[in-house]
Amino acid sequence: MSSSLGERNYFASYYVQLKNSIENFDEEVEKIDQCKNDLERVRFVESFKGLTDGRDEALQIRREFHGKSAATALDYKEKGNLAFKAQKWLEAMVLYTKSYVALPDDKVNEKSIVLANRSAALYHLEKYDEALIDIKRSLDYGYPKDLIYKLYERLARCYMAKKDYPNTIKYFKLMITSMDDAKNLPASRKSQLNTVAMTMIKMLERDPRTTKQMEIRKKKGLPEEVPLSLAIADEKEFISDAIRFDENRSEGRFVRAASDVKVGEEILVEKPFVAVLLEKFAKTHCENCFIRTAIPVACPNCADVVYCSEKCQKRAAKSYHKYECGILPTIWSSGASVNCHMALRILTSRSVEHFLEVYDKIDEKLTADEIQKIPKDDYRRIAHLVRHEDERTASNFFQHALMARFLIKCLKTVNYFGEKLNSEDILKIEAIALRNLQFLQFNTHEVAELHKSQRDGSEKTEFIGGALYPTLALFNHSCDPSVVRYYRGTTIHINMVKPVEAGLQICENYGPIYTQETRNERQAKLKDLYKFECCCDACLENWPTFDKLPTDVIRFRCDAPNKCNAVIEVPPNCNDFMVKCLTCNESTNILKGLKVMQDTEMMTRTAKRLYDTGDYSKALNKYVDLIKIMSEVLAPPFPDYCQCQQFLKDCFLHLGNFYNLD
Numbered sequence: 001m002s003s004s005l006g007e008r009n010y011f012a013s014y015y016v017q018l019k020n021s022i023e024n025f026d027e028e029v030e031k032i033d034q035c036k037n038d039l040e041r042v043r044f045v046e047s048f049k050g051l052t053d054g055r056d057e058a059l060q061i062r063r064e065f066h067g068k069s070a071a072t073a074l075d076y077k078e079k080g081n082l083a084f085k086a087q088k089w090l091e092a093m094v095l096y097t098k099s100y101v102a103l104p105d106d107k108v109n110e111k112s113i114v115l116a117n118r119s120a121a122l123y124h125l126e127k128y129d130e131a132l133i134d135i136k137r138s139l140d141y142g143y144p145k146d147l148i149y150k151l152y153e154r155l156a157r158c159y160m161a162k163k164d165y166p167n168t169i170k171y172f173k174l175m176i177t178s179m180d181d182a183k184n185l186p187a188s189r190k191s192q193l194n195t196v197a198m199t200m201i202k203m204l205e206r207d208p209r210t211t212k213q214m215e216i217r218k219k220k221g222l223p224e225e226v227p228l229s230l231a232i233a234d235e236k237e238f239i240s241d242a243i244r245f246d247e248n249r250s251e252g253r254f255v256r257a258a259s260d261v262k263v264g265e266e267i268l269v270e271k272p273f274v275a276v277l278l279e280k281f282a283k284t285h286c287e288n289c290f291i292r293t294a295i296p297v298a299c300p301n302c303a304d305v306v307y308c309s310e311k312c313q314k315r316a317a318k319s320y321h322k323y324e325c326g327i328l329p330t331i332w333s334s335g336a337s338v339n340c341h342m343a344l345r346i347l348t349s350r351s352v353e354h355f356l357e358v359y360d361k362i363d364e365k366l367t368a369d370e371i372q373k374i375p376k377d378d379y380r381r382i383a384h385l386v387r388h389e390d391e392r393t394a395s396n397f398f399q400h401a402l403m404a405r406f407l408i409k410c411l412k413t414v415n416y417f418g419e420k421l422n423s424e425d426i427l428k429i430e431a432i433a434l435r436n437l438q439f440l441q442f443n444t445h446e447v448a449e450l451h452k453s454q455r456d457g458s459e460k461t462e463f464i465g466g467a468l469y470p471t472l473a474l475f476n477h478s479c480d481p482s483v484v485r486y487y488r489g490t491t492i493h494i495n496m497v498k499p500v501e502a503g504l505q506i507c508e509n510y511g512p513i514y515t516q517e518t519r520n521e522r523q524a525k526l527k528d529l530y531k532f533e534c535c536c537d538a539c540l541e542n543w544p545t546f547d548k549l550p551t552d553v554i555r556f557r558c559d560a561p562n563k564c565n566a567v568i569e570v571p572p573n574c575n576d577f578m579v580k581c582l583t584c585n586e587s588t589n590i591l592k593g594l595k596v597m598q599d600t601e602m603m604t605r606t607a608k609r610l611y612d613t614g615d616y617s618k619a620l621n622k623y624v625d626l627i628k629i630m631s632e633v634l635a636p637p638f639p640d641y642c643q644c645q646q647f648l649k650d651c652f653l654h655l656g657n658f659y660n661l662d
Contacts, residue, residue, distance in 0.1 A: 007060070009335030011406060014058050015399065022050045032401070033394045038431040045401040046427070059406060060333070061413050063326040067303020070110070073102040077114050084121060093121040097296065101283075105300040112141035116151060118295065128158040130295045133228050149178040149185075153193070160200070165210040166217070167225055172197040231309035232291050232489040240267040243506060245368030245474060252386065253368045254476040254507075257500045263631070264624035264648075267483070267506065268494035272467035273382050274349060275447065275490040276341045277305075279332045281464050287321070288312035289489040290447055290465055292659055304328045320348035323414045330410060336403065338466040339444055343436035344407045346379070352417055352429060355379060359428050362435070368474055379432075381470045387438035388531045404433035442530055443473045447487050449657040457612075461653065467492070478507030478536035479514040479522050480543070480636070484649040486656035495652055497645050499631050507536065514538035515546040515642050543637045554597065555635040560586030567635045596633050600626055600640065611647060620651035 007013065019025045028049070035041045045051070080095030096118035103111050119134035135151050135158070143151055156171035176197050179190050204210050217224070242265070244258040261267065277287055285292050286308035296306030297313045302325045307313035324331075324345070331341055347355070362383035366374075374381050408430045411417065417426055447465040452458070467490055475483075483494050483506065500506050510530055512522035519542050526534050537543070544550075553569040558581040566583035570590055578587045607622035626644045634641065 008333050010058065010060055011334040011336060011403070015402065017058065018050055026395075029398045030394045032397050035397075038401075038434045039427060041397055041401045042404060042427055042430040042434055045398065045405055046430075051405075056409070059409065061327075061330050061406075061409050063413055064329060065302050065326050066329075067102060068104045068301070069102055070104055070107055073099045073107070073110065073114070075099075076102060077110075077117070080114075080117060080121075084117070087124075089121045089124040093118055093125065093294070096121060101296070101298040101303050101306060103298070108141050109144070112138045112143040115141065116143055119151075119154060122295065123154055123158060126161070127294070128161050129228055130230070132158050133230065134295055136228075145178075145181045146183055146185075149175050149182050149193070152178055153197075156197075156200070163209075164213070165204045165207060166214050169201050169204050169210070170224070172201050229309050229311065230291075230293065230295070231311045232289050235269060235271075235488065235491045237271055238266070238269040239372075239471060240265070243267050245372070247368055251476060253474045254505055255474060257502050257504055257506055259502045261482075261496055261500045261506065263496050263499050263627045264620070265496045266493060267496060268471060268492070270469045270471050270492050270494075271376075272490050272492070273376075273470050274342050274346045275465060275467035276338050276345055277465040278338060278463070279328075282306070282328075285464060286312050286489075288316045290449075290487075290657070291489050292449070292657075299325060301325050302328070320345050323348040323411065323416050325414075327410055327414055330413075334406070336406075339440040340403055340407065340437065342440055342444065342466055342468065343404070343433055344410065346382075346436050347407075347411065347429065347433060348416065350377065350379065352421060352425075355429055355432055356425055358383075359432070362432075372471070382439065382443075382468060382473075383435065385439035385443045385470075385473055387435065388442065389438070391531050392438075400437045401434050403437060404430050407433050440468065444468055445472065445485070445492065447490060447492075447657075448653075449487075449659055450653045451659050451661050454660060454662045459650070462659075464657070465490075472508070475508045476505060477510040477526065477530070477532075477534060478505075479509070479512055479519075479534060479538040480536055481509035481513070482506045483508050484652050486652045488656050493652075493656065497648055498627060498636075514543045514637070515646075518545060519543075538637070546639065546642055549637055549639050549642065551639060554590075554594075555638050556588060556590050557633055557635050558584060558586065559588050559633075560584050562586065592633055596629055600629060603629075604640070604644065607644075607647065611651065616651045616654040620648065623648040623651060 022028060032041055032044050035044055076095050076099035080092045080099060083089075083092035083095055096114050099114045100111060100118065103114070115134050116138040119131045119138065122128075122131035122134060132155065135155055138151060139148075152171045152175035156168050156175060159165075159167040159171065176194055179185060179193065182190065216222075240261075242257060242259050242261045243255050245253065246256050247253045275290065277285055277290055281290075282305050283296075285306075286296070287305040288307055289312050291308045293306060293308040296308065297310055299305055299307070299313065299317075299321065304325075305316075305321070305328065307316065331344070358379050362380060364380075366380075366384060371381060371384060408426065411429075412426075417429075444466045445468070446463045447467050448461045449464050451460045451462050469492055472485075472492060472494065482496060482498055482500050484497050485508065486493050486495075494508070496506075510526065512525050512534075514522065517525070519539050523534060523539065526532060553571055556568045556570060556579070558564050558566045558568055560581060562584055564581065564584040564586070566581050568579055568581055568588055568590070570579055574590070577589055577591045579590050580587050603622060603626050607619050607626065610616075610619035610622060623644055627641070627648065630641050630644065636642070
């Protein structure tokens with residue numbers, strides 16, 4: 001069994017070669033069905049013939065740090081200098097970043113210089129906050145004393161561009177005193193810089209705005225300089241009192257409205273239990289919080305990932321990255337999916353001792369409310385998630401167990417288990433890895449970033465990583481969902497896109513939606529991916545897709561006192577104001593509904609104009625009002641309601657991860 005070094009997707013090749021090398025492979029694999037639990041399954045795979053004769057070399061598991069190179073960093077820096085001289089500021093900034101990321105950890109002086117250079121490019125790009133951050137980083141790395149006057153001058157000019165006059169004065173003064181250390185600075189140049197600085201200081205000291213800024217800071221107790229960071233602010237998690245958790249045999253665990261829930265209302269803000277960024281975005285987004293970063297912080301040891309800030313870099317280093325550093329190329333090139341990587345990160349983010357401590361408790365039957373009371377970082381928060389063990393084939397179990405074995409070998413390579421852990425305990429961790437792979441298959445959410453082109457106005461949601469949200473995982477699916485999801489970093493926000501009465505389910509969407517796919521298409525997809533048959537209203541009533549929604553009828557709600565909630569379909573040219581309900585035989589006055597249809601036309605145009613001009617908050621409020629009005633007298637599905645919901649969802653997406661392609 002052989003595999004070329006550096007081969008992509010080698011795990012699939014490894015499996016095929018294993019299958020071809022063993023006589024009666026399928027019959028041997030079928031024996032895994034005799035195993036009663038995951039521990040027995042991983043034991044079965046560990047003793048599987050064909051895996052104990054040196055074939056594992058093909059797995060290419062090794063810890064490597066190829067990206068760090070002083071020579072490569074120097075090459076990028078020199079190219080950056082050429083771009084800078086040609087006034088190609090953006091190109092220079094990118095090249096300086098590549099140089100910085102490639103620098104080995106001990107090249108401290110070189111880091112200070114390349115970060116200073118990057119700050120100069122940022123200054124010319126008018127990215128003053130970013131320039132200030134890089135200058136401070138350069139100073140922390142010990143920028144050469146004889147050149148430090150350059151950084152103080154740049155600090156002064158950045159603060160002046162920001163109209164922060166006290167700090168402008170402060171750094172012009174520091175620039176003047178620091179020129180004493182600039183032994184190689186020609187006297188004429190020193191005199192010129194000194195004159196400019198003194199002129200600016202005198203002018204700003206006389207400026208009343210300087211005095212006013214100083215007084216405001218003193219009055220509010222603010223520091224002279226507010227620490228700058230591009231890290232995303234930590235958000236407080238939130239579960240609305242308007243929802244409650246429920247459970248029954250046919251629907252499993254789900255969420256009900258504890259009271260009437262309004263459209264637009266936020267019902268959940270949740271941080272992930274685990275989140276993994278796709279390899280494609282490893283050099284453009286923070287590995288820890290998924291925020292796109294233009295001036296990343298590098299890992300000291302590898303060049304595989306970047307961070308938005310020192311805070312995120314330290315968080316990752318203390319947790320999962322101390323084990324994943326250097327092994328990421330192995331995981332990526334294996335062809336392992338984001339779910340496989342998440343199964344590994346669940347382990348690397350926590351200690352071996354934690355998993356061994358809870359191992360005997362992970363099969364305990366707990367109610368949804370009991371699960372909510374478990375500590376946020378406790379594995380039992382997710383161990384209960386649905387795995388559909390009863391519907392898995394022997395081949396499926398074997399392939400997942402083989403992947404779990406691969407993940408454990410990765411952990412052994414990075415010494416995750418230490419020196420003293422016995423083989424039985426390692427098998428337990430392997431069983432947990434197998435469990436992770438199973439429930440992640442049905443419970444992972446795709447973390448998204450909205451991309452927009454100003455040139456043509458097009459918008460596209462880009463999948464940048466995967467994450468697991470323990471509370472959101474309890475929501476059931478509907479092809480006509482009650483909510484929209486959007487992300488700030490990896491934190492997910494759940495907001496209502498239609499009103500839901502107390503007692504009814506609040507559902508999210510697992511992918512198939514009635515406006516885009518037929519019932520047969522949705523049912524087939526849900527059965528294949530999630531092992532259930534959907535019974536939402538859109539499926540039970542076989543709602544048409546958006547392009548086939550009738551435009552020759554208006555769907556009114558029956559407003560009879562008996563609250564029959566039937567739908568009365570009326571043609572737009574109907575001249576009768578009182579229409580009899582065929583369900584309850586009571587009459588409904590549709591005049592109010594017709595008036596609503598007229599009012600919503602103008603409101604829709606206003607909302608669309610606000611959206612097109614980028615005023616998403618005001619547009620969102622308009623769409624919320626529109627859905628409230630329509631929901632009172634009209635019954636979906638109908639085109640105007642669908643379009644209004646879609647624009648409402650789009651407004652919410654603009655509140656989250658966003659990137660301007662231009």
